[in-house]
Amino acid sequence: MPRINSPAELEELRKDILSKRDPDRPCITLCSGTACHASGSEEVAASIEEEIKKQKLSAKVDFRQTGCHGFCERGPIVVIHPEGICYLQIEPKDVPEIISQTIKGKKVIERLLYTDPTTNEKIVHEFEIPFYKNQERLVFGSNGKIDPKNIDDYLALGGYSALAKALSRMTPEQVLEEVKKSNLRGRGGGGFPAGRKWEECRNAPGDIKYVIVNADEGDPGAYMDRSLLEGNPHSVLEGLIIGAYAIGSHEGYIYVRQEYPLAVENVYIAIQQAEEYGFLGKNILGSGFDFAVKVHRGAGAFVSGESSALMTALEGKVGEPRPKYIHTAIKGVWDKPSNLNNVETWATVPLIINKGADWFRSIGTEGSKGTKIFSLVGKVNNTGLVEVPMGMTLREIIFNIGGGIRDGKKFKAVQTGGPSGGVIPEKYIDLPIDFDELSNMGSMMGSGGMIVMDEDTCMVDTARYFLNFLADESCGKCVPCREGIKQMLDILTDITEGRGKKGDIELLEDIASMVKDFSLCALGTSAPNPVLSTIKYFRDEYVAHIEQKRCPARVCKALVSYYIDPEKCQACMICLRQCPVGAISGGKNQIHVIDQAKCTKCNTCFEVCPPRFSAVRRLSGEPVPPPVKDRVLARRKG
């Protein structure tokens, strides 16, 4: 690779790369993010390569393994360019047909296309699928076009032009002003304006300053940072280098979870390639600006994603938070001024520099500008990553993009902001989503996790789940968080296990306000959110658990019994054979009965009972009827 010494040389290189690429030449792209990987994309990749060779097409068609396309529900995804033909849930056996029919014969294979669930119409192009059509993919859009292990793919799409612009035509102050003017707010949780953070760090005394990418994405159910880092690592690096220039920093860190092995791998490769071209290192693009970056792998602790804790971990110590009377922008890593932003925030910076703050401000709401990537998961039809302008309503996101609720169930609530966030009930489904609206609702943006819940989700169990998570992840340094969370968890466990008492709800509220006011870091101060928001919107469910010992969603094991309806049981023996503890008696032509004393409530019988019988029922808050006397099945003839 040649070293690039000036913006002019960069444009030469870009021209050179583009001249070798024929936009009309067929190119097969295959999503190879972690989720598609898990659904078998490696095997598909191998058979595409083999088939291209076998059909002697190596000189006529390109094949590219890209990052996450976002539509994880239907992976592995194949898109054929330049037409943009999109095939979903591809298996190796489909590959020969794709190559011979679509690549050679220019014919579309109907059965591999997306079928619109409402109109039953087949949709050929990726951009016409409702999941994609309703999005605005500014930050995330290049993921599906780039091989993250090849920097030339990023350059072909205009990569590093923002860096060239910043270094050659803008002063650090101008870069800072542009970011401030854009009102870019941190995408990692709090939504603090990035420009103000940068400014504080820039103005802090000292020559050595650090810039940090926080890729310790810990919120369960949120994975946009992983997908960006895996699929388009150079966009994050470019943003980081621009930020370093504005702040006056010459050293940076990327802190990434080791649970994301592919992201770690791709970041290392990206750094190496950027160093070879001279986008990192000494005298970047001939500007005289030096910048180097190191990777630090996180070792599995949620609290280490908190900014001061992360900085402590970078020093090789246990990643626990410290008091922030003095901001980390002034005293961070090794007590030097340090600026930390999340992956998505950094990846947005090159766009702002290239297109300008005014363009960025034209998207979104009054207080929250630009787009946000949400990870839409849970009981929704189209699980995946969606990028939409701030201010889109929940209804549009969940129903127009997400395709509604699975299995025709009823929407109940959406949980946002991870363990620090809260739930938003159905009646607020037309709420426009931005930082401030979510806070007003008692939830928060967090990193953008959006967990959709249906009528089968118990809200008390959900609160207990998050508190259990937080009790496990609390570092234990400050008492309000360590003890407060534990006490709330104990009370919630009692309620879900049928030991709830009158006054528990009030006690929970009392402890919650103490934990909120007195904890050291954001883990503790936001920990009560899941409890308070579920009490606020679903108090009746708490009351049912406590007073009637009933779980309305039939989730809490201790409050549920399994019962086989003798009117519906067809004595098919399926549940009887699969019961792991042998609690079901019966036989051929003999109606099955569950022995309540033996039943471990593992739910197996409920899952395996054929839907056309639906004989297994979950009961809660009512006694289990005694077994019928005559258990011989009178089969209806005819």
Place this chain on the structure above:
Amino acid sequence: MTTEEISRVDQIIDKYEGEEGILIQLLLDIQQELNWIPKEVAERISQRLNIPQSQIYRVASFYTAMSLTPRGRHLVSVCMGTACHIRGSPRLLDRITDILKIQPGETSPDRRFTLNTVNCLGCCALGPVMVVDGKYHGKLAPAGAEDVLKKYD
């Protein structure tokens, strides 16, 4: 520890020679190499890098990625992320603890399996998910767990 193991540990330590704040990275590498962090290794690091053993144990016991006891031949991780939770991962985990007869964080006496829970693997479309030795088993009903685990010995 064998001399070969000691020299492997030494090689890892050499890689970080002269750098600051490397303890976590170093321990992660050793965990990956040996599958756990034996007492002798903690002593070795302490001697060579002049880091108190107490600090090494503090780090190694804080992070879930590091283990101070030997792990089994196969690592089973069950995702307990929110999306998996509402799709039934607690029932999956119950079934797996029944089959393996160990609780999360434990290793079976024959060292065949170590069972772990993880907070989110970021493949929520596949929930509930179990990972065995890096291979993902998605949309796994409790009733299907046994067939998967049977394949590993």
